Amino acid sequence: MAPSLLLALLVAAPARPLHLVAGINGAPLVNHLGAQVGVGYSIWAWSAGEFVLGAQLAAHFYLPNPGLKDQPGVLYSTRSVDLRPSLVLGHEFFVAQHLELGVHLFFGPNFRFIDASLKDSQNDFQAQYHHLATTFELGAMMTVGWRFTDALCVEAMLAVPLAATGSSSVMQAWLVAPPYLGAAVRLSF
Amino acid sequence: MRHSQARLERLLIVGLVTSCAPRFTGTTERFDLASAAVDATYAITVWLPRGPASSVERPVLFQLDGESQAESVATSAEALGFDIIVVGIAAGGPANRFRDYTPSEDARFGAATGGAAAFSTFLSSELIPRIEADHRASPQGRTLMGHSLGGLAVVTQLLAQRGSSPLFANFGAASPALWWDSGALLQVEQHGAASGIAPRSKLFISTADVESTDVVFYANELVARLRSRASRALTVKTSMYANTGHSQSWEKAYPDALEFFYGP
Numbered sequence: 001m002a003p004s005l006l007l008a009l010l011v012a013a014p015a016r017p018l019h020l021v022a023g024i025n026g027a028p029l030v031n032h033l034g035a036q037v038g039v040g041y042s043i044w045a046w047s048a049g050e051f052v053l054g055a056q057l058a059a060h061f062y063l064p065n066p067g068l069k070d071q072p073g074v075l076y077s078t079r080s081v082d083l084r085p086s087l088v089l090g091h092e093f094f095v096a097q098h099l100e101l102g103v104h105l106f107f108g109p110n111f112r113f114i115d116a117s118l119k120d121s122q123n124d125f126q127a128q129y130h131h132l133a134t135t136f137e138l139g140a141m142m143t144v145g146w147r148f149t150d151a152l153c154v155e156a157m158l159a160v161p162l163a164a165t166g167s168s169s170v171m172q173a174w175l176v177a178p179p180y181l182g183a184a185v186r187l188s189f
Numbered sequence: 190m191r192h193s194q195a196r197l198e199r200l201l202i203v204g205l206v207t208s209c210a211p212r213f214t215g216t217t218e219r220f221d222l223a224s225a226a227v228d229a230t231y232a233i234t235v236w237l238p239r240g241p242a243s244s245v246e247r248p249v250l251f252q253l254d255g256e257s258q259a260e261s262v263a264t265s266a267e268a269l270g271f272d273i274i275v276v277g278i279a280a281g282g283p284a285n286r287f288r289d290y291t292p293s294e295d296a297r298f299g300a301a302t303g304g305a306a307a308f309s310t311f312l313s314s315e316l317i318p319r320i321e322a323d324h325r326a327s328p329q330g331r332t333l334m335g336h337s338l339g340g341l342a343v344v345t346q347l348l349a350q351r352g353s354s355p356l357f358a359n360f361g362a363a364s365p366a367l368w369w370d371s372g373a374l375l376q377v378e379q380h381g382a383a384s385g386i387a388p389r390s391k392l393f394i395s396t397a398d399v400e401s402t403d404v405v406f407y408a409n410e411l412v413a414r415l416r417s418r419a420s421r422a423l424t425v426k427t428s429m430y431a432n433t434g435h436s437q438s439w440e441k442a443y444p445d446a447l448e449f450f451y452g453p
Contacts, residue, residue: 071368073371074368133431133432172440176432
């Protein structure tokens with residue numbers, strides 16, 4: 001299956017095989033590190049017919065949860081960002097004249113940088129925490145695009161991790177690799 | 190036909206996955222216990238080890254947030270070969286967790302808070318006597334375990350108990366919410382240090398690397414302070430779990446805590 005797909009990607013010569021997708025993404029999720037307010041998302045994909053092989057980079061910032069941390073005598077600061085490069089393998093097809101659907105699998109590392117500090121004047125201590133959490137995630141991504149021309153498409157996407165190293169369930173995986181929604185513009189060359 | 194075949198395959202896969210997960214094979218008993226100390230009624234589930242009633246008294250583990258966590262603990266204890274009774278104390282909802290598991294009042298949370306002392310009275314005067322009257326339960330080797338606010342309640346209990354016959358011998362606190370009330374328990378620890386911690390206690394305290402870092406800060410600080418007292422009476426074990434968020438950190442912590450408390 002995989003060699004034949006690769007062969008198809010290499011041999012087939014679609015009119016516009018190279019895609020650059022750029023947009024924003026994030027999730028209305030609030031986990032214990034804070035709300036995910038992702039910023040960047042891009043795919044460079046090579047397509048052959050309906051199949052796509054690409055590379056993707058998603059990045060998210062996390063805002064601290066308000067309220068919980070606002071305590072008398074405590075100065076608390078936390079910043080967290082993740083970088084999620086991944087390989088994408090997908091199948092994209094038209095369901096109407098301009099409406100294009102895509103289903104993809106993605107796999108790659110998830111690097112979460114956490115930088116936090118705390119100064120507690122009542123208890124007379126301060127501490128810092130710098131940490132890089134690394135996990136590998138396997139997920140599914142769905143795209144819905146409206147193709148205006150051969151070269152221009154606007155699309156929405158939903159990426160949902162299905163498994164992550166160190167997690168024994170989908171829900172656990174989402175705690176370290178949250179799902180995210182995005183909107184993007186795709187240019188095809 | 191093809192559709193129903195696919196559905197059958199899916200059911201088989203779900204069945205296989207489900208059957209692979211370990212299940213508790215002992216017996217369970219459920220009852221409601223009205224508490225005069227708290228003015229509330231608790232749903233209690235007792236997880237009894239498989240086999241005939243033991244001729245010896247078994248140690249008892251009291252699990253906070255029992256409705257979601259006790260079965261996992263009982264299953265882990267059975268899988269690890271520990272002959273203990275697990276008692277799950279259902280919290281009964283978020284508001285009750287704030288009421289029972291917090292050592293001091295904090296109006297910012299919009300619910301009744303600061304009821305840990307009353308909850309402790311419920312444990313010592315109402316629940317434990319009931320369990321020990323109904324089962325061959327040993328007063329030795331009692332354990333209290335909890336997660337997050339439940340972990341806060343566990344540490345509260347640890348710091349509150351004094352004297353030569355402590356209520357609990359083992360304390361398991363997974364990702365405890367020690368940030369509560371600007372780290373109020375650190376002051377409790379400091380004030381109580383002179384009078385000493387109950388003898389022969391074991392404390393297992395864990396954090397996760399992808400959870401709110403104030404949990405990590407306060408847990409580390411508490412452990413550093415406890416260890417600095419150089420008390421031979423308290424043995425502390427810590428663990429930080431990688432690639433783990435807050436909500437599920439107890440699933441990794443509790444089996445390690447059981448090994449620490451009951452293992453060789």
